[in-house]
Amino acid sequence: MTRTVFLTDSQWSLIEQLMPPAAAKGGRPFQDHRRVVEGIIYRYRTGTPWRDLPESFGPWQTVWKRHHRFSGDGTWDKILTELLSQADAARLIEWEASVDSTVNRAHQHGTNLGRATGATSNYTNLLVEPPDHAIGRSRGGLTTKIHALCDANMRPLVLLLGTGQGGDSPMFPHVMSSLRVPRRGTGRPRTKPDRTLADKAYASQANRKLLCDRGIQAVIPEKSDHIANRKRRGGKGGQPPGFDKEAYKRRNVIERCFQAFKQWRGIATRYDKLAVNYRGGVILRTITI
Template identity: 45%
Template structure:
């Protein structure tokens, strides 16, 4: 086992959720070696062609990662691993926090080059490829919701210039942890924390409708506007400073996620492949439970 490869314990947690080959001659062989190759690239950020030979052909490793990113296999594995952790009581639902860590700048020439030919994965492609101009140049954002144990629950990728507040609802709607015993998946945390960038009347109405307790500070301009309107402005928002201190947990989740250089800096051309890259990094954090 090389440095950064799956340990026997991690492999035992992951193997039951991997796709099975359809009989003799199936395409899914050497799952562990291929996934270790994907993890090596995630951790180091090297080009696919520079993968060490111990992982097999680089094209096999790259194609499997791209294919599983396109058909949703990585997302299904992530939810299955989360379900296992929830069944063992290892998810801290008492405080879920959201934050928008930016992914690093991306090469314009490499990412904006048009695809050479159509592929089945084009059905999941975005027209904007989740890229936009911001202060840091051509970038994208990873809007992330993390649980109290400093692991990602859900995330949404957007262009770098998109605002933070409109992404709170899409991120929360991505939280779906299945229940092994059956029934509806768990989608609602006990408490939600966020910085003032997520403060808006729309977001607060949504959280109240879903009966989610939340601690989000109110910016000065919103407070002044509410006070100016008098009774029509509504009641002051509640804010618990002690609970808000726990928002550092999601910041620490970001630090753990950005250990993977391929997630900290976007090297992938297509948005769906980068989404799969961040999903693989999230799976690895859950396997280290």
């Protein structure tokens, strides 16, 4: 890797065959995909403004428009889905999933669009811009949350955006329902892990029931107030939920996954005005991982 070239030839060969055709029907042909993709990676890796991209990547407008197009038409998501399908066929995915969220500060250049207030999130349609642009005000100011689910090998499987002040527990059903890894050949896509590891923020009865109903082992510690309430009720409080302490120790993979994301400055700090574009950058980082 050099300062302006990130992908090796072997890595690009995996992505190249999944890129859109060089020329759309009846339209102008695309410029070289590899140069433009390297420009997009450079922008998110360094956090530089689009206008300040080195001339070696071509016109900055072309790089931005290509990223905006691929983020909005699902190209990045399709590439990631295909790579995950190949990884699953090669038995590289370990289906012990960890889920969590990370808060990212939104730069003032990414928060100057009008937006609806409230705690809505971009989980109904990943390719449609939410009215709040997935930006909310939390203790850290204007922020965006990345809700993620990764496997035991630190491989991201699901990535959703939410407002910074939004809770983790309400997003949990959307994260779990978004898991879909197609199988090679015949068979339905893989939509559930063997077990799910999460911290106390996800320790609601509704989340435990969701996992139980789907046959997924829940590895979630019990909150202290839940313990106190159960003991206060005595025999009517029921038995404590099962909890595998040894498995829970492996939940650190999701924190390491976020650390890998935030090595790219354009991900650690949100400079994008549009949530669709910012999530596209997050998906692109996932592709490189």
